[in-house]
Amino acid sequence: MPQLNVTVSRVAYPNATAAPEAWYILITDQGACKGNMSWRPQDQEELLLDGEWTTYKGEKEFKFKQATIHIPEDPRAQLHYVCCRTNGLGNAAEQMIWDKVGENWQEIQEGEVTRLKGKIYQNFLLQTESLKGKSAQAKVVAALMDTGATMNMAESAWSTWEEETMGVVTANCYRMADLPNYGFRDIDNKIRQFYGITNEDKRRIRAAVVYTIRRLTDRGDTVIGWSLLYAECVKLLGGYAELVNDCTGELFGEGTLKSFPEFGGVSLAADWVAENTIWNYINDIGDPDA
Numbered sequence: 286m287p288q289l290n291v292t293v294s295r296v297a298y299p300n301a302t303a304a305p306e307a308w309y310i311l312i313t314d315q316g317a318c319k320g321n322m323s324w325r326p327q328d329q330e331e332l333l334l335d336g337e338w339t340t341y342k343g344e345k346e347f348k349f350k351q352a353t354i355h356i357p358e359d360p361r362a363q364l365h366y367v368c369c370r371t372n373g374l375g376n377a378a379e380q381m382i383w384d385k386v387g388e389n390w391q392e393i394q395e396g397e398v399t400r401l402k403g404k405i406y407q408n409f410l411l412q413t414e415s416l417k418g419k420s421a422q423a424k425v426v427a428a429l430m431d432t433g434a435t436m437n438m439a440e441s442a443w444s445t446w447e448e449e450t451m452g453v454v455t456a457n458c459y460r461m462a463d464l465p466n467y468g469f470r471d472i473d474n475k476i477r478q479f480y481g482i483t484n485e486d487k488r489r490i491r492a493a494v495v496y497t498i499r500r501l502t503d504r505g506d507t508v509i510g511w512s513l514l515y516a517e518c519v520k521l522l523g524g525y526a527e528l529v530n531d532c533t534g535e536l537f538g539e540g541t542l543k544s545f546p547e548f549g550g551v552s553l554a555a556d557w558v559a560e561n562t563i564w565n566y567i568n569d570i571g572d573p574d575a
Contacts, residue, residue, distance in 0.1 A: 320349035324456035366427035432479040459492035469496035
């Protein structure tokens with residue numbers, strides 16, 4: 286299957302308010318490219334597209350089946366990946382290796398730094414060979430760990446999005462809050478700073494709203510009061526009440542959240558469908574005691 290290396294000039298479709306997982310039309314330095322993606326690419330972002338050239342209305346275009354973000358080779362991040370996987374090597378040993386040989390860290394010999402001996406050194410060699418063989422996965426995990434993600438989080442992200450991982454996370458790192466066993470604070474405490482997400486960034490506010498309603502509905506209810514959601518979200522963020530209100534409105538507009546206006550309730554879209562199905566069923570059968 287042909288692979289095309291492109292630089293995105295702009296996203297022609299869908300508009301910026303659409304859900305990130307969608308069918309896209311990209312205008313690139315190689316022409317128009319169309320296909321499904323799990324994230325919205327940024328202008329000037331470099332992508333690798335797998336697909337084929339076709340013709341539509343007399344114009345040549347590239348229809349892709351898979352899109353991955355181009356990951357630069359980063360020896361320092363790769364060393365971090367290997368050291369984290371080598372039992373017995375910590376941050377201090379990792380820094381010593383880098384200070385000793387730098388970008389040539391794969392050539393380091395046994396005993397050149399403290400602890401890099403015996404079984405630990407043999408394990409280090411095995412992990413280095415694994416890095417060479419696992420290519421894409423190893424690079425993605427290493428790159429995510431460089432942002433502050435733990436190894437388990439990085440590998441969970443890979444298991445979820447595979448080759449699309451870096452594109453998904455780069456577009457909105459709060460998508461990792463949806464991974465099993467992780468949440469808003471795992472991203473908010475450190476990782477977001479790597480991507481330059483400020484306290485007022487709408488990606489942060491929107492993620493906090495969704496996280497808060499999920500946390501509140503974990504208790505068993507699928508619908509919660511808007512006043513409770515609002516108060517808990519402002520508390521989580523430490524303020525930004527007006528932004529919470531604005532971003533919640535956007536989430537309603539996109540269909541991520543649904544309302545029950547008769548009693549001021551809010552639910553996630555999937556829960557809204559379930560609640561309405563039950564409500565309609567009850568109305569259809571009527572009250573058996575009437």
